[in-house]
Amino acid sequence: MTDAREAIAQAHRKEWARVVASLARRFGDLDIAEEAAAEAFATAVERWPAGGVPPNPGAWLTTTANHKALDRLRREAKREGKHKEAQMLYDDVPAPPGTIDDDRLRLIFTCCHPALGMEARVALTLRMLGGLTVAEIARAFLAQESAIGRRITRAKAKIAAARIPYRVPTAEDLPVRVDGVLTVLFLVFNEGYLATGPGTDPLRPRLTDESIRLTRLLHALMPSDGEVAGLLALMLLIEARRTARVSADGELIPLDQQDRQVWNTTLIAEGHKLVRARLASGEAPGRYQILAAINAVHTSARDERDTDWSQVVALYDQLVLRDSSPIVALNRAVAIAELDGPDVALATVRRLEGSLAGYRAFHATRAELLRRLGRKEESRDAYGEAIRLPGNDAETAHLTRRREQLK
Amino acid sequence: MQYLVSVVNDNTDFATGSEQAAIDLFNDQLIADGNWVFAAGLAAPESSTVVDNRREGPVFTDGPFVETKEFIVGFWIMEAPDLDAALKLAAEGSKACNRKVEVRPVLQP
Numbered sequence: 001m002t003d004a005r006e007a008i009a010q011a012h013r014k015e016w017a018r019v020v021a022s023l024a025r026r027f028g029d030l031d032i033a034e035e036a037a038a039e040a041f042a043t044a045v046e047r048w049p050a051g052g053v054p055p056n057p058g059a060w061l062t063t064t065a066n067h068k069a070l071d072r073l074r075r076e077a078k079r080e081g082k083h084k085e086a087q088m089l090y091d092d093v094p095a096p097p098g099t100i101d102d103d104r105l106r107l108i109f110t111c112c113h114p115a116l117g118m119e120a121r122v123a124l125t126l127r128m129l130g131g132l133t134v135a136e137i138a139r140a141f142l143a144q145e146s147a148i149g150r151r152i153t154r155a156k157a158k159i160a161a162a163r164i165p166y167r168v169p170t171a172e173d174l175p176v177r178v179d180g181v182l183t184v185l186f187l188v189f190n191e192g193y194l195a196t197g198p199g200t201d202p203l204r205p206r207l208t209d210e211s212i213r214l215t216r217l218l219h220a221l222m223p224s225d226g227e228v229a230g231l232l233a234l235m236l237l238i239e240a241r242r243t244a245r246v247s248a249d250g251e252l253i254p255l256d257q258q259d260r261q262v263w264n265t266t267l268i269a270e271g272h273k274l275v276r277a278r279l280a281s282g283e284a285p286g287r288y289q290i291l292a293a294i295n296a297v298h299t300s301a302r303d304e305r306d307t308d309w310s311q312v313v314a315l316y317d318q319l320v321l322r323d324s325s326p327i328v329a330l331n332r333a334v335a336i337a338e339l340d341g342p343d344v345a346l347a348t349v350r351r352l353e354g355s356l357a358g359y360r361a362f363h364a365t366r367a368e369l370l371r372r373l374g375r376k377e378e379s380r381d382a383y384g385e386a387i388r389l390p391g392n393d394a395e396t397a398h399l400t401r402r403r404e405q406l407k
Numbered sequence: 408m409q410y411l412v413s414v415v416n417d418n419t420d421f422a423t424g425s426e427q428a429a430i431d432l433f434n435d436q437l438i439a440d441g442n443w444v445f446a447a448g449l450a451a452p453e454s455s456t457v458v459d460n461r462r463e464g465p466v467f468t469d470g471p472f473v474e475t476k477e478f479i480v481g482f483w484i485m486e487a488p489d490l491d492a493a494l495k496l497a498a499e500g501s502k503a504c505n506r507k508v509e510v511r512p513v514l515q516p
Contacts, residue, residue: 113490115490115494161512162490162510162511162512163408163488163489163490163512164489164490164491165489165490165491169491173491
């Protein structure tokens with residue numbers, strides 16, 4: 001019984017995306033693919049405990065799902081008195097040599113299509129590729145189940161009506177489209193790693209695990225893409241610190257105060273290996289590769305005091321050239337504080353006020369720098385500003401304690 | 408598959424000489440590649456008349472049925488195999504006429 005349950009859970013992790021993707025190709029309809037895949041897994045839940053786990057669970061699920069889809073088409077054909085035609089387009093041309101022809105890759109690009117809204121892309125990707133239920137996605141994003149359901153339904157309808165194709169983009173469009181996919185995956189990861197709102201667990205492993213799993217898949221399918229490798233390394237190096245990031249009583253612990261003994265050395269080793277491979281490639285790094293390299297520097301220091309800050313600042317200088325966002329500038333200022341002192345960093349941070357005044361991390365950073373400069377009163381006020389702005393509970397707990405310490 | 412590519416703007420200024428030249432060039436390309444179905448520019452929204460003949464006798468009303476800040480000043484109907492192809496053409500069209508465009512699929516018969 002438990003064996004069957006474990007087998008189903010494992011098959012769900014390993015096979016869900018594959019089953020949905022192959023059905024989407026065969027039937028040209030994401031709705032049918034999703035529903036038939038869900039029915040196949042429900043059938044497995046019914047049958048495997050008593051009848052035993054089939055020798056090839058993936059093949060069993062695909063076959064069962066195919067039957068379910070055909071059943072639905074026959075029912076609909078009877079009702080409508082005509083055959084429902086396949087709506088989705090895909091290339092019949094075999095993939096050029098050296099590229100991997102995988103339906104899951106087509107599915108990723110379709111779900112993350114730029115013609116869909118960002119929220120729709122996120123929900124669709126988690127449902128179609130991650131296999132999360134609508135309820136699970138709603139819980140993760142603190143949204144109403146009905147709203148998430150509508151979002152997914154609407155996106156599927158647009159894909160069919162506007163003919164968003166089911167294929168891997170051409171080489172010419174690929175870099176931009178891959179970047180769009182990575183944005184979705186990183187957004188899911190970030191939401192799991194640091195919730196943006198209160199009233200939820202600060203860490204949501206379901207989202208971080210899922211985004212890492214999908215990025216791993218993308219990396220396996222596109223091993224030579226530097227930014228895919230970069231994002232995977234970045235996620236692994238952040239994930240490695242997860243258990244050290246929140247205290248037993250639910251308070252966020254910043255990097256410099258974390259117990260580095262509990263960092264996950266396996267994930268760190270894997271992340272470092274990816275970063276080294278990218279450095280060895282000699283190609284100019286993109287944004288994710290630079291962020292991964294910054295995290296590699298942090299995770300290389302056994303003690304916070306051993307951090308190579310000049311290296312971190314040099315990497316941020318590279319990043320600023322590619323990404324002129326004020327948030328990057330804020331993070332660079334944090335590194336500058338370690339290298340050139342908090343007064344220099346504070347001057348930089350002040351210049352960002354115009355664009356970041358409504359951003360919690362801006363005030364938290366300012367508060368921290370003022371505290372280090374011994375300007376208690378101003379620091380307390382800045383912590384107060386940070387606490388007033390929206391953020392998750394673990395962060396609020398941390399900021400509140402910091403402010404109390406200044407009394 | 409056909410797509411309606413509407414040109415959206417907040418004024419009805421005519422295309423400048425260089426814009427018109429770019430539009431002509433783009434249209435020639437659409438025709439040459441088999442993507443052309445139809446295209447036209449539209450007069451100002453204030454020149455429109457709303458007609459409602461759902462009950463006894465038609466009722467004519469002056470002006471656009473809804474006043475908006477931005478409105479459709481022209482459109483293409485393009486033939487394209489899928490949305491990716493349509494978006495690519497629409498991007499070229501937007502550049503040619505130097506205005507925003509909106510792509511909307513035409514229902515298939």
